[in-house]
Amino acid sequence: MVHLHNSATGQIEELKPIEAGTVSMYVCGPTVYDVPHIGHGRFVLVFDILRRYLEHRGLSVVHVSNITDVDDKILARAASEGREPLEVSRQFEDLWWETLRSLNVLRPTHTPHATAYISKMLSFIGELVEADAAYLAGDGVYFEVSKVSDYGLLAHQSLDSLRAGARVEANPNKRSQLDFALWKLTPDDRWAWDSSFGRGRPGWHTECVVMSEDLLGKTFDIHGGGADLMFPHHENERAQARALGHRFAHLWVHNGFVAVNDVKMSKSLHNYVTLPDLVGSSDPRAYRLLVLQAHYRSPLEVNVALIADAARALGRIDSALERYWATPAAGGLVLGEPTVMEAFHGAMDDDLDTPAAVSLLFQTVTRMNSAMDRNDEVASALGAAVAAITSALGLQNEKRDVAIPAAVADLFRKREAARAGRDFALSDALRKNLEELGWIIEDGREGGVLRYRGR
RNA sequence: GGCGGCGUGGCCGAGUGGUUUAGGCAAGGGCCUGCAAAGCCCUGUACAGCGGUUCAAUUCCGCUCGCCGCCUCCA
Incomplete structure (x- = not known):
């Protein structure tokens, strides 16, 4: 039986599918405003490995992973480049799937988009207000964190200690600084939706609850993502579901970070490496092997040299x-x-x-x-x-059905003849020629075997 | 300040109260080979420091030093 670490309890627990034989899994996807980075690569690989393993064990997996296509960063980029937000999100979403394909990551069963869920989010927010867990104040609709008795479960901190440490962000509209926006009123923006609360945009914690519940139900097996999503994102998703009495996710699974020189990778530190660059630097499976060699919850050092090592191991x-x-x-x-x-x-x-x-x-x-x-x-x-x-594990050797070019075949035949005639000087020279073309000869008892090694 | 985590051989990275103490890459030696490649075999006596518990600690406890993460957008 499969056991997984549950961030909610800190324990390793047995995965007991709610529906026998089927595992429902929601994994928070990317906000598509830029080129995917190697941190994205890790979470995507970790959950792909989990999915593949579950399937290998005979379970069917309903895997949902969202695309956040409405977000301030998308807007900012669109504005600075004089483009439409949708054009920007489309561009990076396309790159996202293309990159995942190169990593041999299985496409999720469902890939919901935030923009397609605006009305469902609005009715969900309406329910929260009705349940008295949310309130309309000045610039938006806020979720009232104190209405959820075990808020802080995923952060492993009490509401008081969270409040004590919270940076003061002087928003007088909030009853508590930990309250978070469900709907931001942006009446003057073009990129906004009309609603009974007023024209605005959804807060970023609501889409995942609404989409996961819509596609997987009010209770499902696994909710996953990077460790930095644990708080506040997942905490807040959970809070919303709990406020409406939903059981929500059973197991919370979080992967560790990618580090560069022992420091979490982030753009501000200039230790940022893009995923396409990394994947393109070597065998696309190399990153997967590297991820596999460490435990998914541990931090992982990633750089081009380590990728090259992994490729050799492959x-x-x-x-x-x-x-x-x-x-x-x-x-x-x-x-x-x-x-x-x-x-x-x-x-x-x-x-x-x-x-x-x-x-x-x-x-x-x-x-x-x-x-x-x-x-x-x-x-x-x-x-x-x-x-x-x-x-x-998704490491299968895609049998390279590389056709042998006529020139290569010709060189190979000549080399075999030279070798048979014990003309080793010529034979070695021909072998060298082939190596330059990316082909390697391995001599055996029944003659040489030609093998493509790429360049 | 609150919460959590880490420091393992050249590098990455598991793990364990004692016994054969992962694995990969790199390095050295050997076998095989015309030479290679691939493969196989062998080698490295690692667990931050200081105390403590114990018959026995890298593994448990404490302290010290160094480092990282979350608490803010973030995979």
């Missing part, structure tokens, strides 16, 4: 898999070696212990290679285990 898995696929057994139905698969499940069930799973993967690669070297028949079961684990 090579080990790839060549093992190539070796396995080349065996006759691989064509048939070979089950993964049972003790390995059991160990894999044991690790992953334990709060997604991917470091242990990856460790096991590499150990299995070594065992498979050894077994093949000595013609041990256990090799195919081990190879099948490597293949199964690799694909459950």
Whole structure:
């Protein structure tokens, strides 16, 4: 059974799907106003890994991840570039999905947009006002935090201590400085919606409650996101749902940050790296492996050199898999070696212990290679285990169906002939030519094997 | 100020009261190979410092030093 750390309780708890066999999962998505950064990459990979694993275990997953397309930052960018807000959000949303595709991240089942949920948000806010959990004051509608008895559950702080530490942001309209805006009145703005409260825009904590409940119900299994969303965003989402008596999310799952030189990555510190740059710098799977090598709740150091290391490690898995696929057994139905698969499940069930799973993967690669070297028949079961684990983690070696160019084939044939004639000088020279073209020859008993390694 | 976390071998990164103390990358040695590549084998005696508890601590407790995060938009 899958167990996950629940931020609400601080405990590792069993995932018990509300609807047997189906896991409902909501993961807070991006605000599309800029190029995705490597921090986005981590959360997207973590939850993709979780999803893939659940599916690997035979569960079906309804995965919802939103696109925030109405936000002050989008507006600001549109204004400074003299463009329409929708044009800006469209541009970065397209880039978002394109980047995720390159990371081999499965597309969520549903990808709701905030702009499509304005009227539902308004009626939700109406319910909150009716329930006396929200109030209309000067410049907007605010949620009254003190109406939720366990406010601070996710922050792991009491209302008093939160209030004590809260920076004073002198908004006299709020009854408490912790109260947050559900609807901001912006009567003069073009980018606004009319409502019974007045013309305005939604606050950013409401869309996720409304969209998650709309698509997954008033209670669902997992709510996830980056650790910095825990408070206030998730706290506030939860507060709204609780104020209406909804059970809301059962398990709150949060991933750790990406750090650069031990410091959380952020634009203001100029340690910002874009995701497309990072993914493009190496094998697109390298970041996934890097993420897998650390526990999802730990901070993770990420830089181009580490990505390159991970890419080299990937090579080990790839060549093992190539070796396995080349065996006759691989064509048939070979089950993964049972003790390995059991160990894999044991690790992953334990709060997604991917470091242990990856460790096991590499150990299995070594065992498979050894077994093949000595013609041990256990090799195919081990190879099948490597293949199964690799694909459950989303690290599968996309079989590069790279057609062999005629020129390459020609060089290869010449090299084989030279080698057969023991003209090693010519043979090595030809091999070098091929390497420059991105092709590597591995000599074996039955002659050389041509392999594309890219450049 | 409140809350939480961290300091592991060249780097990344798991983990554990004692026993064979992950894994990857890098490094060194070896086997194999015409040479390579791939693969296999071997090597590194790491746990911030100081006390304490214990038969035994890197692992538990305390303190010190250093560092990080949340409390504000943020994955």
